[in-house]
Amino acid sequence: MSDKTNKNLKEAGLKATLPRIKILEILQRTSGTEDHFTAEEIYKELVLNNYDVGLATVYRVLTQFENARIVVKHQFESNKSVYELNDPLNHDHMVCVDTGETTEFYDEEIKNKQREIAAKHGYELLDQSIVLYVKKVKK
Amino acid sequence: MSDKTNKNLKEAGLKATLPRIKILEILQRTSGTEDHFTAEEIYKELVLNNYDVGLATVYRVLTQFENARIVVKHQFESNKSVYELNDPLNHDHMVCVDTGETTEFYDEEIKNKQREIAAKHGYELLDQSIVLYVKKVKK
DNA sequence: ATGCTTGCAAACGGTTTGCACGTGT
Protein backbone atom coordinates (compact mmCIF):
# COMPACT_ATOMS: atom_id res chain seq x y z
CA MET A 1 0.00 0.00 0.00
CA SER A 2 2.51 2.60 1.09
CA ASP A 3 4.84 1.55 -1.67
CA LYS A 4 2.28 2.08 -4.35
CA THR A 5 1.15 5.29 -2.72
CA ASN A 6 4.65 6.68 -2.66
CA LYS A 7 5.15 5.78 -6.27
CA ASN A 8 1.92 7.54 -7.24
CA LEU A 9 3.13 10.67 -5.53
CA LYS A 10 6.63 10.46 -6.96
CA GLU A 11 5.25 10.12 -10.45
CA ALA A 12 3.27 13.27 -9.89
CA GLY A 13 6.39 15.11 -8.81
CA LEU A 14 5.13 15.43 -5.25
CA LYS A 15 7.20 14.65 -2.21
CA ALA A 16 5.84 11.79 -0.15
CA THR A 17 4.75 13.81 2.86
CA LEU A 18 2.47 12.65 5.62
CA PRO A 19 -0.54 14.81 4.74
CA ARG A 20 -0.44 13.69 1.14
CA ILE A 21 -0.08 10.02 2.04
CA LYS A 22 -2.90 10.16 4.58
CA ILE A 23 -5.25 11.97 2.23
CA LEU A 24 -4.53 9.55 -0.58
CA GLU A 25 -5.18 6.66 1.79
CA ILE A 26 -8.57 8.02 2.77
CA LEU A 27 -9.51 8.38 -0.87
CA GLN A 28 -8.31 4.86 -1.67
CA ARG A 29 -9.97 3.32 1.36
CA THR A 30 -13.38 4.47 0.20
CA SER A 31 -12.79 3.94 -3.48
CA GLY A 32 -15.67 2.10 -5.08
CA THR A 33 -18.09 2.93 -2.28
CA GLU A 34 -19.59 5.67 -4.41
CA ASP A 35 -18.51 8.16 -1.82
CA HIS A 36 -17.49 11.65 -2.71
CA PHE A 37 -15.84 13.78 -0.11
CA THR A 38 -15.67 17.49 0.47
CA ALA A 39 -12.35 18.94 1.59
CA GLU A 40 -13.93 19.51 4.99
CA GLU A 41 -14.98 15.87 5.31
CA ILE A 42 -11.48 14.66 4.52
CA TYR A 43 -10.12 17.16 7.02
CA LYS A 44 -12.45 15.92 9.76
CA GLU A 45 -11.64 12.31 8.97
CA LEU A 46 -7.96 13.08 9.41
CA VAL A 47 -8.54 14.82 12.72
CA LEU A 48 -10.66 11.88 13.89
CA ASN A 49 -7.72 9.59 13.15
CA ASN A 50 -5.63 11.78 15.42
CA TYR A 51 -3.73 13.39 12.62
CA ASP A 52 -3.95 17.16 12.77
CA VAL A 53 -3.61 18.78 9.38
CA GLY A 54 -4.65 22.24 8.41
CA LEU A 55 -7.73 22.55 6.27
CA ALA A 56 -5.71 24.71 3.90
CA THR A 57 -3.33 21.82 3.38
CA VAL A 58 -6.19 19.53 2.46
CA TYR A 59 -7.28 22.02 -0.17
CA ARG A 60 -3.74 22.42 -1.46
CA VAL A 61 -3.15 18.69 -1.66
CA LEU A 62 -6.48 18.04 -3.37
CA THR A 63 -5.71 20.71 -5.95
CA GLN A 64 -2.30 19.17 -6.59
CA PHE A 65 -3.92 15.75 -6.91
CA GLU A 66 -6.43 17.18 -9.34
CA ASN A 67 -3.68 18.67 -11.51
CA ALA A 68 -1.84 15.36 -11.36
CA ARG A 69 -5.02 13.56 -12.47
CA ILE A 70 -5.02 11.54 -9.25
CA VAL A 71 -8.44 12.83 -8.25
CA VAL A 72 -11.42 14.39 -9.98
CA LYS A 73 -13.43 17.28 -8.59
CA HIS A 74 -17.21 17.51 -8.97
CA GLN A 75 -19.87 20.04 -8.12
CA PHE A 76 -23.13 18.27 -7.38
CA GLU A 77 -24.37 21.03 -5.13
CA SER A 78 -23.64 24.56 -6.19
CA ASN A 79 -21.78 25.72 -3.12
CA LYS A 80 -19.27 22.97 -2.47
CA SER A 81 -16.92 20.71 -4.36
CA VAL A 82 -16.45 16.98 -3.83
CA TYR A 83 -13.49 14.82 -4.75
CA GLU A 84 -13.01 11.20 -5.73
CA LEU A 85 -10.14 9.11 -7.07
CA ASN A 86 -9.77 9.48 -10.80
CA ASP A 87 -11.43 6.71 -12.74
CA PRO A 88 -9.80 6.22 -16.14
CA LEU A 89 -13.21 5.15 -17.44
CA ASN A 90 -14.55 8.56 -16.51
CA HIS A 91 -17.91 7.50 -15.16
CA ASP A 92 -20.85 9.83 -14.56
CA HIS A 93 -23.19 10.35 -11.64
CA MET A 94 -26.78 10.44 -10.62
CA VAL A 95 -27.66 12.25 -7.42
CA CYS A 96 -30.78 11.51 -5.39
CA VAL A 97 -32.42 14.85 -4.70
CA ASP A 98 -33.94 13.48 -1.50
CA THR A 99 -30.96 11.81 0.14
CA GLY A 100 -27.97 13.28 -1.71
CA GLU A 101 -26.80 9.74 -2.38
CA THR A 102 -24.75 9.38 -5.55
CA THR A 103 -24.71 6.46 -7.95
CA GLU A 104 -22.15 6.01 -10.66
CA PHE A 105 -22.80 4.87 -14.19
CA TYR A 106 -21.07 4.62 -17.50
CA ASP A 107 -22.56 4.57 -20.97
CA GLU A 108 -20.43 4.27 -24.07
CA GLU A 109 -23.28 5.15 -26.40
CA ILE A 110 -23.78 8.55 -24.77
CA LYS A 111 -20.05 9.27 -24.89
CA ASN A 112 -20.00 8.52 -28.61
CA LYS A 113 -23.00 10.73 -29.22
CA GLN A 114 -21.27 13.53 -27.34
CA ARG A 115 -18.13 13.30 -29.46
CA GLU A 116 -20.34 13.36 -32.54
CA ILE A 117 -22.23 16.44 -31.37
CA ALA A 118 -19.05 18.31 -30.51
CA ALA A 119 -17.57 17.43 -33.91
CA LYS A 120 -20.70 18.63 -35.67
CA HIS A 121 -20.08 22.06 -34.15
CA GLY A 122 -16.41 22.06 -35.13
CA TYR A 123 -15.16 21.10 -31.71
CA GLU A 124 -13.06 18.37 -30.22
CA LEU A 125 -14.40 16.83 -27.01
CA LEU A 126 -11.84 17.17 -24.20
CA ASP A 127 -13.89 16.42 -21.16
CA GLN A 128 -17.46 16.02 -20.14
CA SER A 129 -19.78 15.95 -17.20
CA ILE A 130 -23.23 14.48 -16.79
CA VAL A 131 -25.26 14.79 -13.62
CA LEU A 132 -28.67 13.14 -13.38
CA TYR A 133 -30.94 14.47 -10.65
CA VAL A 134 -33.17 11.60 -9.65
CA LYS A 135 -35.47 10.28 -6.97
CA LYS A 136 -36.30 6.75 -5.89
CA VAL A 137 -39.29 5.22 -7.60
CA LYS A 138 -41.77 4.13 -4.94
CA LYS A 139 -43.16 0.66 -5.48
CA MET B 1 -43.41 43.58 -24.34
CA SER B 2 -44.29 45.03 -20.99
CA ASP B 3 -47.66 43.33 -21.09
CA LYS B 4 -46.23 39.89 -21.53
CA THR B 5 -43.53 40.61 -19.01
CA ASN B 6 -46.04 41.70 -16.41
CA LYS B 7 -48.12 38.62 -16.99
CA ASN B 8 -45.07 36.39 -16.56
CA LEU B 9 -44.35 38.01 -13.24
CA LYS B 10 -47.95 37.93 -12.08
CA GLU B 11 -48.19 34.25 -12.84
CA ALA B 12 -45.17 33.69 -10.67
CA GLY B 13 -46.82 35.58 -7.83
CA LEU B 14 -44.30 38.39 -8.09
CA LYS B 15 -45.24 42.06 -8.13
CA ALA B 16 -44.26 43.81 -11.34
CA THR B 17 -41.56 46.00 -9.90
CA LEU B 18 -38.98 47.92 -11.88
CA PRO B 19 -35.96 45.78 -10.98
CA ARG B 20 -37.79 42.60 -11.91
CA ILE B 21 -39.06 43.99 -15.20
CA LYS B 22 -35.67 45.38 -16.19
CA ILE B 23 -33.86 42.16 -15.36
CA LEU B 24 -36.39 40.09 -17.26
CA GLU B 25 -35.99 42.40 -20.25
CA ILE B 26 -32.23 41.97 -20.28
CA LEU B 27 -32.63 38.23 -20.22
CA GLN B 28 -35.21 38.30 -23.01
CA ARG B 29 -33.25 40.74 -25.14
CA THR B 30 -30.32 38.34 -25.31
CA SER B 31 -32.38 35.19 -25.51
CA GLY B 32 -31.13 32.92 -28.27
CA THR B 33 -27.75 34.58 -28.45
CA GLU B 34 -26.24 31.74 -26.46
CA ASP B 35 -25.32 34.22 -23.81
CA HIS B 36 -25.29 33.32 -20.17
CA PHE B 37 -24.99 36.07 -17.62
CA THR B 38 -23.59 36.21 -14.15
CA ALA B 39 -25.50 38.23 -11.57
CA GLU B 40 -22.72 40.78 -11.72
CA GLU B 41 -22.99 41.16 -15.48
CA ILE B 42 -26.71 41.78 -15.27
CA TYR B 43 -26.07 44.26 -12.49
CA LYS B 44 -23.52 46.16 -14.58
CA GLU B 45 -25.79 46.15 -17.60
CA LEU B 46 -28.51 47.74 -15.49
CA VAL B 47 -26.18 50.38 -14.17
CA LEU B 48 -24.98 51.12 -17.73
CA ASN B 49 -28.59 51.71 -18.71
CA ASN B 50 -28.75 54.28 -15.93
CA TYR B 51 -30.85 52.16 -13.66
CA ASP B 52 -29.26 51.77 -10.26
CA VAL B 53 -30.21 48.54 -8.56
CA GLY B 54 -28.43 46.85 -5.74
CA LEU B 55 -26.44 43.76 -6.59
CA ALA B 56 -28.28 42.00 -3.77
CA THR B 57 -31.55 42.69 -5.53
CA VAL B 58 -30.26 41.12 -8.72
CA TYR B 59 -29.40 37.99 -6.77
CA ARG B 60 -32.77 37.98 -5.02
CA VAL B 61 -34.67 38.45 -8.27
CA LEU B 62 -32.69 35.77 -10.08
CA THR B 63 -33.33 33.33 -7.27
CA GLN B 64 -37.04 34.10 -7.40
CA PHE B 65 -37.00 33.65 -11.16
CA GLU B 66 -35.24 30.36 -10.74
CA ASN B 67 -37.85 29.12 -8.28
CA ALA B 68 -40.57 30.30 -10.66
CA ARG B 69 -38.88 28.37 -13.48
CA ILE B 70 -38.42 31.61 -15.44
CA VAL B 71 -34.67 31.19 -15.56
CA VAL B 72 -32.19 28.36 -15.19
CA LYS B 73 -28.93 28.59 -13.30
CA HIS B 74 -25.75 26.89 -14.51
CA GLN B 75 -22.25 26.44 -13.17
CA PHE B 76 -19.81 26.21 -16.05
CA GLU B 77 -16.93 27.55 -14.02
CA SER B 78 -16.70 26.37 -10.46
CA ASN B 79 -16.75 29.74 -8.74
CA LYS B 80 -19.62 31.56 -10.37
CA SER B 81 -23.16 30.91 -11.55
CA VAL B 82 -24.68 32.02 -14.83
CA TYR B 83 -28.34 32.43 -15.68
CA GLU B 84 -30.40 32.14 -18.84
CA LEU B 85 -34.10 32.16 -19.67
CA ASN B 86 -35.67 28.77 -19.11
CA ASP B 87 -35.94 26.71 -22.25
CA PRO B 88 -38.78 24.18 -22.03
CA LEU B 89 -36.73 21.91 -24.28
CA ASN B 90 -34.00 21.90 -21.66
CA HIS B 91 -31.00 22.12 -23.93
CA ASP B 92 -27.45 21.33 -22.88
CA HIS B 93 -24.16 23.15 -23.32
CA MET B 94 -20.65 22.81 -24.61
CA VAL B 95 -18.07 25.25 -23.31
CA CYS B 96 -14.91 26.11 -25.19
CA VAL B 97 -12.05 25.75 -22.72
CA ASP B 98 -10.03 28.36 -24.62
CA THR B 99 -12.58 31.14 -25.09
CA GLY B 100 -15.30 30.34 -22.58
CA GLU B 101 -17.81 30.54 -25.42
CA THR B 102 -20.87 28.36 -24.92
CA THR B 103 -22.84 26.52 -27.58
CA GLU B 104 -26.22 24.97 -26.97
CA PHE B 105 -27.37 21.59 -28.21
CA TYR B 106 -30.18 19.17 -27.73
CA ASP B 107 -30.22 15.43 -28.30
CA GLU B 108 -33.31 13.35 -27.74
CA GLU B 109 -31.42 10.07 -27.94
CA ILE B 110 -29.19 10.98 -25.01
CA LYS B 111 -32.18 12.08 -22.94
CA ASN B 112 -33.87 8.74 -23.55
CA LYS B 113 -30.75 6.84 -22.60
CA GLN B 114 -30.54 8.85 -19.40
CA ARG B 115 -34.12 8.02 -18.41
CA GLU B 116 -33.34 4.38 -19.13
CA ILE B 117 -30.20 4.41 -17.01
CA ALA B 118 -31.95 6.10 -14.10
CA ALA B 119 -34.79 3.57 -14.30
CA LYS B 120 -32.34 0.67 -14.32
CA HIS B 121 -31.09 1.89 -10.92
CA GLY B 122 -34.61 2.27 -9.53
CA TYR B 123 -34.75 6.01 -10.01
CA GLU B 124 -36.96 8.46 -11.80
CA LEU B 125 -35.17 11.16 -13.79
CA LEU B 126 -36.18 14.62 -12.55
CA ASP B 127 -33.56 16.82 -14.09
CA GLN B 128 -30.25 16.56 -15.81
CA SER B 129 -27.19 18.49 -16.80
CA ILE B 130 -24.58 17.86 -19.44
CA VAL B 131 -21.56 20.04 -19.97
CA LEU B 132 -19.12 19.25 -22.76
CA TYR B 133 -15.69 20.81 -22.43
CA VAL B 134 -14.40 21.32 -25.94
CA LYS B 135 -11.88 23.15 -28.08
CA LYS B 136 -12.03 24.27 -31.67
CA VAL B 137 -10.62 21.81 -34.18
CA LYS B 138 -7.86 23.49 -36.15
CA LYS B 139 -8.14 22.89 -39.87
C1' DA C 1 21.60 22.35 2.98
C1' DT C 2 17.86 23.82 0.24
C1' DG C 3 13.71 24.12 -1.57
C1' DC C 4 9.30 22.17 -1.41
C1' DT C 5 5.47 21.76 2.38
C1' DT C 6 2.84 22.89 6.12
C1' DG C 7 -0.09 25.38 9.69
C1' DC C 8 -2.07 29.36 10.99
C1' DA C 9 -4.62 33.35 10.36
C1' DA C 10 -5.97 36.64 7.41
C1' DA C 11 -7.79 37.68 2.87
C1' DC C 12 -10.88 36.68 -0.90
C1' DG C 13 -15.03 36.54 -3.88
C1' DG C 14 -19.41 35.18 -4.83
C1' DT C 15 -23.68 35.07 -2.51
C1' DT C 16 -26.98 35.90 1.37
C1' DT C 17 -29.17 38.47 5.03
C1' DG C 18 -30.89 42.13 8.61
C1' DC C 19 -32.91 46.16 8.72
C1' DA C 20 -35.06 50.55 7.83
C1' DC C 21 -37.00 52.77 3.93
C1' DG C 22 -39.64 52.70 -0.51
C1' DT C 23 -43.28 51.04 -3.77
C1' DG C 24 -47.05 48.29 -6.17
C1' DT C 25 -51.79 46.94 -5.71
Place this chain on the structure above:
DNA sequence: ACACGTGCAAACCGTTTGCAAGCAT
Protein backbone atom coordinates in the same frame (compact mmCIF):
# COMPACT_ATOMS: atom_id res chain seq x y z
C1' DA D 1 -52.89 51.22 3.95
C1' DC D 2 -50.30 47.19 3.95
C1' DA D 3 -47.55 43.73 2.61
C1' DC D 4 -44.13 42.97 -0.23
C1' DG D 5 -39.81 44.63 -2.39
C1' DT D 6 -35.46 47.24 -2.24
C1' DG D 7 -30.76 49.35 -1.11
C1' DC D 8 -27.05 49.31 1.76
C1' DA D 9 -23.67 47.34 4.52
C1' DA D 10 -22.43 43.66 7.06
C1' DA D 11 -22.28 38.73 7.48
C1' DC D 12 -21.37 34.24 5.37
C1' DC D 13 -18.85 30.33 3.83
C1' DG D 14 -16.08 27.73 0.89
C1' DT D 15 -11.64 28.38 -0.79
C1' DT D 16 -7.05 30.68 -1.40
C1' DT D 17 -2.85 32.95 0.06
C1' DG D 18 1.26 35.21 2.73
C1' DC D 19 4.39 34.07 5.83
C1' DA D 20 7.47 31.92 9.09
C1' DA D 21 8.62 27.45 10.61
C1' DG D 22 9.24 22.29 9.35
C1' DC D 23 10.46 18.33 6.75
C1' DA D 24 11.94 15.26 2.63
C1' DT D 25 15.74 14.48 -0.26
